[in-house]
Amino acid sequence: MKIVKGFPAEDPKENYQLNVINLMKQGIRNFARQEIVSRKLDGTLFRYTYKDSYERMKRLANSLKSIGVKIGDRVGVLAWNSHHHFEIYYGLPGIGAVMVSLNLRLAPKDLAYVVNHSGTSFIIVDEDLITVAESIVPLCKNIRAYIIITEKDLSEIQTTLRHLYSYEDLLHEASPEYNWPNLDENSAYAANYTTGTTGKPKGVYYSHRNVYLQAMMFTAQFSMNMNDVVFQLVPMFHVVGWSKPQAATYAGAKLIFSGRWTLDDLEELTNIMVQENVTVSGAVPAVYMSMLEIIRKMPQKPDLSKTRFICGGSEPPIALMRGFWEETGGEIIHSYGSTEAMAITTLNLFKPWLKKELSEAELWNLKKKQGLITSGLDIKLVDESGNELPHDGQSSGEILLRGPWITTNYYNAPETKGNFTEDGYYKSGDAGSLDSEGFLKITDRIKDVIKSGGEWISSIDMENTLVSHQAILEASVVGIPHPKWDERPLALIVLRAGFESTSKDEILEYLSNIFAKWQLPDEILFVESIPRTSVGKLNKKLIRTEYKDLYSKR
């Protein structure tokens, strides 16, 4: 969109650059003694301060330079949530390199695509994720070296990876002084690839400016300050950890990194949350569901009345929000976002006047909505012809977003230009309505993707794979509501004549050549035909309606 110049106040070349080093520097000046806690692989808690962390960031910057990482280089990071990952969040982009966040749950094929498409030449990898890194080696020819995060001596590490460095050894040998470059705020800070919708993962490159401005917004809208204790549960390879590490730095809040975890570790994590007096966290509903069950069994209920839990990924049930409120006083706050929109585009915050006007039941119902579009963003709802729809709480159209941290392009993917409008909006692919108070409600999904435990599974990819099997004539994959994972895939399959004896296991085995285990459908149903719309497309809406209770009955 054309920019109109007014009377010149500042030469952009004189602008103070909104890069993450400037964000971090002030955090150190004011909050040097603030604590950072990190759950190690053995479950014990490591503790240090912002000041300690900053010294290691400078050591990391020197280390990366010493092994040949240059301004503009892309460096992959395959790591759990830890103080190392936090150091990398600043020390790596601070030298002008790009942090390519590698989703450790992706199938090797997709992960290799990300590494190759981004031109990643170094990878930093957690000791216990070495096998994930090894799985992509045959597909990635341009990786010059691997930096292993481990407390062990490098000689004790068993791996086929070559050109190894030890993260700790590098830092130990490096100088603790580093003269950060005055980085252009439009430089790439991190690359995140979204695997949601079509065959190829698409690269969203966040600029330093994007990250800086979202950190400010998040601190402001979430009323975060140095009295807060932020629990980083959301994987840091997901959309820069939903901006919480950066907002915590801006606010000077205490940080706790969850380490490696699955749903099985939630009892331990819930205990840490209570012991450390966590006041801010973020996760998907499935995680909070399990936490609530754990809290219900506690003989003494924790007081979480100062705690705000951001809940993203899908709609939190009222029973969950109410349960948390009644058991602990903690508030679950629904938020909506995407990789393209940098995770936080809405926050469901209560308005003082609505608290007075609405009944308790109406307020709980309101909390299910995705919430208010955060300050600073533009939103439009449009119909199929691109006409803008009113914000009347009824009209539902595709959600278009524009703002300081909404992406305006996918990296090196000219075929995706249609995902953005000429006036700078990102087409979310989600349909929703906005009420007169500004609360967004997602009503439908335009893109055919499945959300499982906060992770995306592309139905289109899976359908394409299925119909490439010799026995399969037609296939449709849809997301069906699931009590624990929000959605799990269901595959409907029409077998070719003569292949009627094909088994479910045979098909699952075929899929597992391409897809990660957690992506495979929970159920495969063999049907006579698959419903189609009038224009011949798979009628997924109908399928989802027909099978909506399939997984909830189990």
Add this chain to the structure above:
Amino acid sequence: MKIVKGFPAEDPKENYQLNVINLMKQGIRNFARQEIVSRKLDGTLFRYTYKDSYERMKRLANSLKSIGVKIGDRVGVLAWNSHHHFEIYYGLPGIGAVMVSLNLRLAPKDLAYVVNHSGTSFIIVDEDLITVAESIVPLCKNIRAYIIITEKDLSEIQTTLRHLYSYEDLLHEASPEYNWPNLDENSAYAANYTTGTTGKPKGVYYSHRNVYLQAMMFTAQFSMNMNDVVFQLVPMFHVVGWSKPQAATYAGAKLIFSGRWTLDDLEELTNIMVQENVTVSGAVPAVYMSMLEIIRKMPQKPDLSKTRFICGGSEPPIALMRGFWEETGGEIIHSYGSTEAMAITTLNLFKPWLKKELSEAELWNLKKKQGLITSGLDIKLVDESGNELPHDGQSSGEILLRGPWITTNYYNAPETKGNFTEDGYYKSGDAGSLDSEGFLKITDRIKDVIKSGGEWISSIDMENTLVSHQAILEASVVGIPHPKWDERPLALIVLRAGFESTSKDEILEYLSNIFAKWQLPDEILFVESIPRTSVGKLNKKLIRTEYKDLYSKR
């Protein structure tokens, strides 16, 4: 400072512009029903909403266009704090014009200088400030028209000003729809002239980006949200009202505009503060002193335990802060700034660990310091040779500031280049120390200015005027601590031989040709000689020390 480009993430031309229209738009979407209260000239309270205000901003934009205001034009504003002024804050810079804030307390000569230097061609003026506007007419030839803010019919207004418009009539006739330009964030939003240090006022032109980023910072660091009620006491012609109107918009807070006021109106204003449940305000110590006295006389003490009072201009005494705390539960928060640094550069906020470690007396003492440099700024303390000093709480040097809203130049004043460093720092002219926790303490003033009730008086200007009097040989003007006004001027004068009979009144009358009444010295002392430093400069430090109790004893 040279900007280093990393891997390109965004084309700056695709950046969402941080201009105040984008700031306001989101406020309207989410907080349309939020209330705005405005104290009228007759003392009654006018109430409307953000939505109402936004409609009038669009009408104002159309009005300005209709009378010939173009992108880049400078438009003066001579107005009290009111909802009109708030509408002007967005409607005027929103069309790409520059809001030239006119300090209604300046002497006509200085005010005319500001109007002429900025190239102001239109002036918006409050009905009861018409005489101020009239006083500059003979000195300003390029003003095309005046827009009078009044509820009266234009024919009832008695004035010698020519080419008059009525603000209300213009808005009434204008369309409520306006298509805002996509304004470059580096365009000038407002011009504020500082009269602090040398003869000519110096123009600080705030960009939209400056204003937007400080609004975000202030919302974040002050933990402001839509539950807050912001009382705009600080004159809106001072440094964009210390950013509170913009931060309130960002946060969606309720706003109250004080209208025309002097210290005599504080009882009424204090009552409004209590009735409207104000939670955020800003003022100089003299204002809070009077408010505290008023509160002390109230039979029932108000509960202001949610209220944060920013206190700028000079150091708030412990007795004041403690008094507020004990009487109301309200917290006074010391802040430091300047026109060049957009008012808010520090906030004295308590750290959780210091609350545990320090005694009560130590905490009160700490609250006197200027506080933590706000997130996002760089600070340096340097000695006279420009060497950086340690942050040890002892070393005192000139405070250099750099950051997203710190100015990097004065408009059209090449002779002032020395006030800025090559690496982008603004030389504040204040000396201070920083302790290891990051708290700033102002220790001395390098520039010779006097701060009276939050307003600046230039001692150098006054000295130059004095020595131009035929009877005066030497003169020195210094600021002496004053219980109500923080500082008031004292003039030391050495009379020429043969002029010994010159009276104080004669000198005061001479000064009042140039200076406003409130700027005149409270005392003039005739002395034999004035102390000088070894290099022959007036030794103001010594004078200030010698006479430090002069005004407090009265």
